[in-house]
Amino acid sequence: MRVRTRFAPSPTGFMHIGNLRTALYAYLYAKHNNGDFILRIEDTDRERFVEGAVEVIYSTLQKSGIPHDEGPDKDGGVGPYIQSERKNLYKQYAEELVRRGGAYYCFCDKDRLNGLADENGIRKYDKHCLHLSQEEVQAKLAAGVPYVIRQNIPTEGMTEYEDMVYGTIRVPCADMEDEILLKSDGMPTYNFANVVDDHLMNISHVIRGNEYLSSTPKYNLMYDAFGWERPRYMHLPPIMKDATRKLSKRYGDANFEDFIAKGYLPEAIVNYIALLGWAPKTNDEKMSLQTLIDSFDVDGISKSSSIFDDVKMRWLNAQYLKELPEEEFLRMATPWLEQSQAKGYDYALLAHLLQGRVEILSEIPEKVAFLNQFADFDKELYFHKKLKCDAALAKEILPIAVDVFQTTEPFDNQTLFDAFGAVCEEKGIKKGQLLYCLRAAVTGVPSTPGGATEIAVLLGREEALRRLLFSIEHLSTEA
């Protein structure tokens, strides 16, 4: 049997990281088995419809590198792939299920239903309408009494199935309610539409969040009543924000677009979430999509929830950034440099210096802020324990640099560095001390994306000199 998995998101306007992981696993499983990955849009709830939301889904899948084989925009012969365009289909299937005894008409109104609630406010339908006679049903139907169609679940016995990750799940039938399949407006409920669609689209493996773990037996009963073959199920543990809260739009902005906006690479995001809830047989962590496809297996999927750790995702992102070709990093860094204090400076040089020092692109502006901000600073900055530097030493040796700045030609990194080396040797000064003090004098901040000479080149001779003189001036006025 051909493996066919599907991703069935609701068009809510953003792609949640947890949803994306579900899509990813469905994709990986399908591709690992040379199967198909189908996209179906679940938009039966019109009240939640968001303009442009379907486009967000397309673009996220595309950027993530997990393209669907079939979907609203790619007909595979079992469409339509948008649930709202399938609505006339469900009623006939619901009616067929009634004929087969797997469902029945229910005419109970809200008041009667509410009266069924127990002391905890939880109610379970009492199968009242199941006992209506054929004639009574026909009469009410003919009279136009509003109705729903409910699933007819056995009152006793157990129902069970084999989940590919959780193993045997068995639920007492008595604990399951006769759920509504077709609403009074003629629209299907999510549960029903899912079963019908998955069957009609020949979905072989249903991969989804484990919130459906305990309701899946109901779906299976439906498949059985229809005489359809049950699909295989793979339920996934949730991704958490912390020990007790699920990652959601409410807690933490964990959606794909936000991460992209913060300067994460799509490959890094995909790589990280692949590892959240699944582990390869090897110890690999940085894995390409192809490697992911090759090594993906159900065995590695964990049953317990995992907490989303942005610290680790940043680290992974840094790994990707570091391996980028320099010109590619420059291309990606440019928009961030544009909106930073670095306007007008040598972007290529900056990118070169920044590539190994940045975990996510959005750190760039803060790292280059010193380029356009320079003022008097705390003399403590000259203090460095291991180098044995302090303001007094700086005051003593900094003047040496003025001459170097003025005379070195050309004013590039290597030449400058060599020049300082020569001067230091001549004067018996430790190069590290001079360059440390110089970097501080010329930037005024504790950390910069480069050493003294690199920063000096960046600033240019004139500006570097201006800043150096300024700092020397302030050192003498202080003492």
Add this chain to the structure above:
RNA sequence: GGCUCCAUGGUCAAGCGGUUAAGACUCAGGCCUCUCACGCCUGCUACUCGGGUUCGAAUCCCGAUGGAGUCACCA
């Protein structure tokens, strides 16, 4: 509350009856070094608890505890 599921360091995790209980992130220390990073090295920290079964249990069973999910004319 009923039902279902889960439980290894701070986090992600390997482990499938016999291991010094992997590895990664974080953190600490060191090396390298023109600052900070990067890189390299070292180190800290874990089997929720209690009973079984077994020569032997993180691994199997039972219970407790903790946590999650679910119990809509939402998806």
